[in-house]
Amino acid sequence: MRVILKTRPRAKPKIPIEAEEIIPQNFLRKNDIRVYEGNKERALDDLFFVTYEGPAVSPDQVEIVLTGDTGVIKRVGEYMNAGRIIIEGDIGMHCGNFMSAGEILIRGNADAWLGREMRGGHILCEGNSGHYCAAGYRGEKRGMRGGIVEVRGNSGDFTAEYLSGGEVIIHGDCGDLPGVEMRGGTLVIGGDCSRPCGNMTGGTCMIFGEAHKFLPTFRKNGTDDIVYAGKHYLMNLFRGDVANRGKGTLMVRQ
Amino acid sequence: MSGLLIKNAFVIDPISGVKGEIMDIAICDGKIVEEAPRDAEIIDAKGHLTLPGGIDSHSHVCGTKVNFGRYMSPEDMRAGRTARKGVMHVTSGYSVPTTFGNSYRYSTMGYTTVLEGAMAPLEARHTHEEFTATPHQDMLANTLFDGNWSVMEAVREKDVKRAAAVVAWTLSAVKGFAIKLTNPGGTEAWGWGRDMSTIHDVVPNFEVTPAEIIGTMIRANELLNLPHSVHLHCNNLGVPGNYRTTLDTISLVPDLNKDRQSLYLTHVQFHSYGGTTWRDICSKSEDITRTINSTPHVVMDMGQIMFGRTTTMTADGPMEFKLYMLHHNKWSNHDVELETGSGIIPVYYSRKSLVNCVMWAIGLELALLTKNPWQCLLSTDSPNGAPFIKYPEIIGLLMSRRFRENERKMIDPRTEHFVPLFAIDRELEWYDIAVMTRAGQAKALGITRIGKGYLTPGAEADVAIYPIKPGEIDPSVEYQQVVAGFSRTLYTIKRGRVVARDGEVVVEGANSTIWSKSNVPAEYDMGSDPEFTRKFEQYYTVRMRNYPVQEVYLPRGKMIASEAFL
Ligand SMILES: [Zn+2]
Numbered sequence: 138m139r140v141i142l143k144t145r146p147r148a149k150p151k152i153p154i155e156a157e158e159i160i161p162q163n164f165l166r167k168n169d170i171r172v173y174e175g176n177k178e179r180a181l182d183d184l185f186f187v188t189y190e191g192p193a194v195s196p197d198q199v200e201i202v203l204t205g206d207t208g209v210i211k212r213v214g215e216y217m218n219a220g221r222i223i224i225e226g227d228i229g230m231h232c233g234n235f236m237s238a239g240e241i242l243i244r245g246n247a248d249a250w251l252g253r254e255m256r257g258g259h260i261l262c263e264g265n266s267g268h269y270c271a272a273g274y275r276g277e278k279r280g281m282r283g284g285i286v287e288v289r290g291n292s293g294d295f296t297a298e299y300l301s302g303g304e305v306i307i308h309g310d311c312g313d314l315p316g317v318e319m320r321g322g323t324l325v326i327g328g329d330c331s332r333p334c335g336n337m338t339g340g341t342c343m344i345f346g347e348a349h350k351f352l353p354t355f356r357k358n359g360t361d362d363i364v365y366a367g368k369h370y371l372m373n374l375f376r377g378d379v380a381n382r383g384k385g386t387l388m389v390r391q
Numbered sequence: 392m393s394g395l396l397i398k399n400a401f402v403i404d405p406i407s408g409v410k411g412e413i414m415d416i417a418i419c420d421g422k423i424v425e426e427a428p429r430d431a432e433i434i435d436a437k438g439h440l441t442l443p444g445g446i447d448s449h450s451h452v453c454g455t456k457v458n459f460g461r462y463m464s465p466e467d468m469r470a471g472r473t474a475r476k477g478v479m480h481v482t483s484g485y486s487v488p489t490t491f492g493n494s495y496r497y498s499t500m501g502y503t504t505v506l507e508g509a510m511a512p513l514e515a516r517h518t519h520e521e522f523t524a525t526p527h528q529d530m531l532a533n534t535l536f537d538g539n540w541s542v543m544e545a546v547r548e549k550d551v552k553r554a555a556a557v558v559a560w561t562l563s564a565v566k567g568f569a570i571k572l573t574n575p576g577g578t579e580a581w582g583w584g585r586d587m588s589t590i591h592d593v594v595p596n597f598e599v600t601p602a603e604i605i606g607t608m609i610r611a612n613e614l615l616n617l618p619h620s621v622h623l624h625c626n627n628l629g630v631p632g633n634y635r636t637t638l639d640t641i642s643l644v645p646d647l648n649k650d651r652q653s654l655y656l657t658h659v660q661f662h663s664y665g666g667t668t669w670r671d672i673c674s675k676s677e678d679i680t681r682t683i684n685s686t687p688h689v690v691m692d693m694g695q696i697m698f699g700r701t702t703t704m705t706a707d708g709p710m711e712f713k714l715y716m717l718h719h720n721k722w723s724n725h726d727v728e729l730e731t732g733s734g735i736i737p738v739y740y741s742r743k744s745l746v747n748c749v750m751w752a753i754g755l756e757l758a759l760l761t762k763n764p765w766q767c768l769l770s771t772d773s774p775n776g777a778p779f780i781k782y783p784e785i786i787g788l789l790m791s792r793r794f795r796e797n798e799r800k801m802i803d804p805r806t807e808h809f810v811p812l813f814a815i816d817r818e819l820e821w822y823d824i825a826v827m828t829r830a831g832q833a834k835a836l837g838i839t840r841i842g843k844g845y846l847t848p849g850a851e852a853d854v855a856i857y858p859i860k861p862g863e864i865d866p867s868v869e870y871q872q873v874v875a876g877f878s879r880t881l882y883t884i885k886r887g888r889v890v891a892r893d894g895e896v897v898v899e900g901a902n903s904t905i906w907s908k909s910n911v912p913a914e915y916d917m918g919s920d921p922e923f924t925r926k927f928e929q930y931y932t933v934r935m936r937n938y939p940v941q942e943v944y945l946p947r948g949k950m951i952a953s954e955a956f957l
Contacts, residue, residue, distance in 0.1 A: 274466070
């Protein structure tokens with residue numbers, strides 16, 4: 138089944154929409170789905186033109202397509218556990234919170250907290266992502282625990298903060314402090330970043346661009362010739378963060 | 392005149408000697424009276440358990456330290472959220488809720504009076520502002536004197552009267568209720584990089600020992616004729632083998648007051664450990680309770696821990712540092728100039744941790760082995776042992792051996808080798824619970840004089856009616872009903888007005904703050920003592936005239952005045 142949600146024109150288009158109920162399992166039985174516009178509760182129909190195409194017997198056969206002015210919609214895919222969500226444009230904060238399985242494809246940019254504390258599944262963002270991509274929310278000691286988040290563009294600050302499992306791949310640049318407090322999993326940064334992996338205790342981070350303001354609390358551990366995505370790279374190897382008795386691995390391309 | 396008549400109440404009112412009788416309670420203008428006005432509203436209690444409003448004699452709900460607990464744990468604030476509803480504000484937080492969260496949750500459990508366990512004098516304004524926003528409970532503040540420089544100087548000079556004078560000035564300046572000593576001398580010593588291991592170690596720069604501070608303050612407290620006794624958090628909290636320190640401390644206490652105890656020991660569970668390390672830690676509750684049973688002039692509260700997540704917060708900075716070294720989680724440490732300090736860390740008490748299981752057992756043992764319920768009050772040192780919403784579960788455990796046995800199956804099986812809990816058959820009765828949750832507190836805090844903790848004419852009309860019919864249930868078997876019953880009242884009545892009903896708060900509430908003022912002769916007024924004022928202006932970063940909390944911070948302040956014997 139394909140569900141197409143096209144945003145309706147709104148009188149005040151800047152008011153954010155909170156839509157944690159937009160997940161495939163909720164459309165299977167065509168539940169009464171409620172969303173919030175600011176602090177007002179609305180029916181899905183009030184804010185979207187909804188079209189259903191074809192049948193589905195299980196949530197993994199449900200595909201949701203979001204189009205229109207989607208950049209203000211928050212929490213899409215929260216606790217999603219099956220199926221597929223395709224966002225034709227940008228998406229608001231907290232997309233894919235806690236998701237455990239299924240797939241989210243974002244053709245535009247994602248705002249902050251993309252894949253926050255995600256446990257499994259796959260998120261692909263073809264544009265850029267905001268701050269705290271694949272991180273833990275305020276105060277949380279574990280960020281993403283499993284699954285894959287892939288961003289084709291750049292990512293903001295604090296990417297993969299508290300990462301403890303799964304894989305985060307940023308093809309472009311990251312902002313400040315990617316992989317800070319990381320304790321497991323893998324973070325791959327295709328471009329540049331600054332101050333990577335402060336306080337890391339575990340996991341692996343690979344940086345193929347330049348690491349600016351490199352922290353002095355990482356111990357050089359030789360070099361290694363690695364194969365990533367079918368290509369050879371010579372990497373400088375570091376262990377740390379020694380300030381935190383960390384046993385993480387940080388690799389930076391020579 | 393507004394009246395209320397509660398009919399057919401199954402009343403237990405230990406202070407008035409009522410041990411479970413069906414009776415009516417008449418209320419007029421916020422007080423219990425002989426006869427209700429003719430137009431009084433009537434509540435039919437239908438034989439349900441009716442007690443004086445609950446009183447918590449040691450909890451951490453307001454003040455800078457509590458607030459720091461809130462903002463260092465945003466994940467805790469995301470737990471326990473409730474939406475705005477009727478007169479109820481939005482609330483959030485589980486172990487450190489918002490002030491309204493605390494107030495509503497206490498209110499639906501039937502609590503109408505709460506004592507904040509530790510207020511740093513310098514930071515009193517913040518505490519009073521939060522008191523005002525805790526509208527369903529009358530509030531009192533224990534005021535910290537454990538590292539007060541002027542007090543320690545007086546102790547060094549062996550000048551009890553001067554120590555008393557400093558206390559009198561400070562209490563009245565910050566609108567505090569009683570003297571609180573948290574790890575006396577220990578936090579100050581730690582500030583200089585030292586650790587105190589017994590109450591006879593010397594605090595650097597002051598040349599006084601914790602034992603001297605405690606002894607002097609007990610005497611000073613009686614000279615000031617304060618309603619409550621000294622409220623002590625002993626030295627060496629949480630250290631294996633610390634029961635010796637606790638016993639040493641109890642042996643210092645003279646019997647100086649005929650109406651109440653001369654020393655209140657708080658969260659004694661944390662101070663009853665045997666062994667030498669975390670590996671061989673064991674319960675010494677038997678030694679402690681044996682001493683308590685033969686020392687009627689000392690009262691304690693349990694400081695029970697319950698399994699789950701919570702936040703620890705105390706003025707005992709060094710202890711929190713040790714906990715931090717154990718957990719390596721987030722930690723806050725704070726120094727309050729010339730007075731005290733504090734520390735905060737989040738913790739998780741686990742059934743899989745032998746140490747935690749031993750701690751859990753000790754708290755219960757203290758309550759079960761203390762013969763006189765007036766000497767062991769129910770508390771979790773909320774939120775240190777558990778948030779106060781766990782009280783009903785503790786009541787269930789104390790009233791039901793079967794409940795304890797069921798818990799035994801879920802905890803670390805080695806626990807029974809380290810604790811006597813499972814050999815204790817005692818099951819507390821409704822009367823014991825009524826003492827341990829309100830009457831005992833009222834007496835220990837000395838607030839029966841303002842009508843707290845009982846239900847005979849003249850008393851404040853603070854009443855809690857629970858959905859429990861004592862004659863019809865067997866608490867040792869139907870303990871789940873006991874837990875559910877104590878979790879939400881049918882009616883909570885505060886000053887003659889129904890404030891909560893069936894777990895829902897129905898009015899905004901308007902509380903008062905109770906504070907103590909001891910009138911001292913002019914020569915003991917520290918406000919005009921040249922030595923005191925000189926040092927104040929020299930050392931504090933605030934001017935002495937800006938230090939006292941103005942009346943505007945206590946919109947409904949209620950002063951308990953006393954005459955000092957100086
Ligand atoms: Zn306390």
